[in-house]
Amino acid sequence: MNPDENKMNGDEYSKLTKFTSIINEIITNMGMVDVVPNEKEIKKFLTYIDDNNLLYNDKDYAIQAGFSDKLVPLEYIMNLTCPVTQEIFIKGGPELLPGIIKGVIHVGSILEFIKPIVVNHSYKIKIKVDNPVKKTGSKGNYYSVVFKLYILNENEKICAIDNHEFFFKLD
Amino acid sequence: MDKSEIDKIKVGDKIPPYKVKIKKEIYKKYNRLINEINPLHFNKNYAQKLGFEDIVVAGNFTFSYIPKWLINWSGDISSIKKISVKFKNPIYLNEEIIHKGTITKIENKNNSKIIYGIYVVEKNNGKKVTSGDFKIVFPMK
Numbered sequence: 001m002n003p004d005e006n007k008m009n010g011d012e013y014s015k016l017t018k019f020t021s022i023i024n025e026i027i028t029n030m031g032m033v034d035v036v037p038n039e040k041e042i043k044k045f046l047t048y049i050d051d052n053n054l055l056y057n058d059k060d061y062a063i064q065a066g067f068s069d070k071l072v073p074l075e076y077i078m079n080l081t082c083p084v085t086q087e088i089f090i091k092g093g094p095e096l097l098p099g100i101i102k103g104v105i106h107v108g109s110i111l112e113f114i115k116p117i118v119v120n121h122s123y124k125i126k127i128k129v130d131n132p133v134k135k136t137g138s139k140g141n142y143y144s145v146v147f148k149l150y151i152l153n154e155n156e157k158i159c160a161i162d163n164h165e166f167f168f169k170l171d
Numbered sequence: 172m173d174k175s176e177i178d179k180i181k182v183g184d185k186i187p188p189y190k191v192k193i194k195k196e197i198y199k200k201y202n203r204l205i206n207e208i209n210p211l212h213f214n215k216n217y218a219q220k221l222g223f224e225d226i227v228v229a230g231n232f233t234f235s236y237i238p239k240w241l242i243n244w245s246g247d248i249s250s251i252k253k254i255s256v257k258f259k260n261p262i263y264l265n266e267e268i269i270h271k272g273t274i275t276k277i278e279n280k281n282n283s284k285i286i287y288g289i290y291v292v293e294k295n296n297g298k299k300v301t302s303g304d305f306k307i308v309f310p311m312k
Contacts, residue, residue: 044204048197049235055248074238074251078231079205086208106230108257108303116249 008134015170016132016143019100023129023145026091032124033084035151037072039119045076062118069118077111081149081162084125088147102169107144115159117151123159126150135167142169172246177284177309186272186288189240193228195264201232223261230258233268233292233301240270245307253306260300268292268300275304284309 008016046056054061055071062070072080089097089104097104117123128150132143149162202213210217212229219225234256242248262268272290279285285308292301 041204045201045235048201048204049239051239053242053248071248074242074248074254075235078234082205082231090208106258108230108255109234110253110255112253113251 012134012170015100019096020129020131022092022096022100023088026088027127027129030084030087030091030127032126032152033087035080035123035125036121037076037080037117037119037123039070042070042072042076042119045079046073049075051075067116067118069120072117072119074111074113077113077117077151077160078109078162080117080123080151081125081164082106084127084149085147085164085166088127100170104166104168106164107167108165110161110163112161112163113159114161115153115157117153117159122154124152124156126152132168140169142167172244172309174311177311180274180277180284180286182274182277184274186241186244186270186274186290189236189243189270190267191236191270192267193233193262193264198228198232198264202229205231223263225263227261228264228266230256230301233258233262236268236270237290237292237301237303241272241305241307244272245309247309250307250309251305252308253304255303255305257302258300259302260298262294262300267295269295272305279311282310282312284311 051073055065056073059070128148130146132145135142135144145166147164149164150158151160153159207213207229211221211227213226215226218227237254237256238251241251245251270290270292272288274286274288276287277284285306287306289304290302291299293299
């Protein structure tokens with residue numbers, strides 16, 4: 001992190017350095033996160049958004065289409081990655097929130113879909129985080145931080161990437 | 172979408188709009204499903220203390236309709252390669268939103284037709300709540 005690039009004062013720099021240090025330590029300790037897309041939960045989700053695509057709902061149809069099982073809908077993938085970022089902030093405890101940052105809001109994502117993800121198979125989520133970047137808006141200064149969440153299959157090939165962006169304010 | 176339809180896609184084409192109502196009962200079930208912990212998404216008093224009118228529907232949930240809409244248009248889940256999403260304004264329970272998309276660029280590469288586009292999600296009053304872009308790849312062998 002470079003204080004000049006981000007045009008921040010010493011106090012801000014100190015808090016951001018602490019923020020980065022805590023987040024990096026949590027991510028290191030979490031390592032790769034195991035995830036198994038749960039067929040029953042996905043079935044419920046599909047009823048909520050009224051999606052009856054057979055690739056998600058009919059195993060035989062999915063297999064005939066060349067997949068090994070029912071597909072996890074693209075619209076469900078963020079539901080696999082969000083709990084991971086949520087866990088990071090929970091693990092940060094009160095020292096992180098509200099200690100260093102006031103609050104945090106998910107402002108957007110860039111999702112890349114590379115290989116199919118199927119239900120009831122094991123995947124791992126690898127986490128990387130960029131350094132926070134200072135931004136200025138109508139409501140004052142805030143910071144953007146992007147978590148890169150890579151969903152890997154059993155062969156450690158990337159199936160999807162969620163570049164998950166949060167804004168936060170310093171306490 | 173068959174090959175002849177894919178051939179006809181051109182820059183400036185609109186993706187048929189898609190309207191959705193965010194129903195309160197459905198959203199409550201979704202929150203239970205994902206074990207939502209952020210009170211902004213289930214506690215009206217908390218949301219109002221933060222300056223919002225009501226419970227704010229989580230971006231994860233409103234995002235759900237974007238891939239569904241694009242897949243319905245392309246006809247092929249494997250064609251969807253990238254979707255970006257920016258949550259600009261809150262969506263509240265029982266509001267209706269409409270998805271609108273436009274093709275902005277087309278490339279023909281490696282026996283594939285690559286479609287780039289942008290989209291917005293608006294409320295009935297025209298207020299933009301979400302925007303982003305997408306990349307769709309159709310194999311043309």
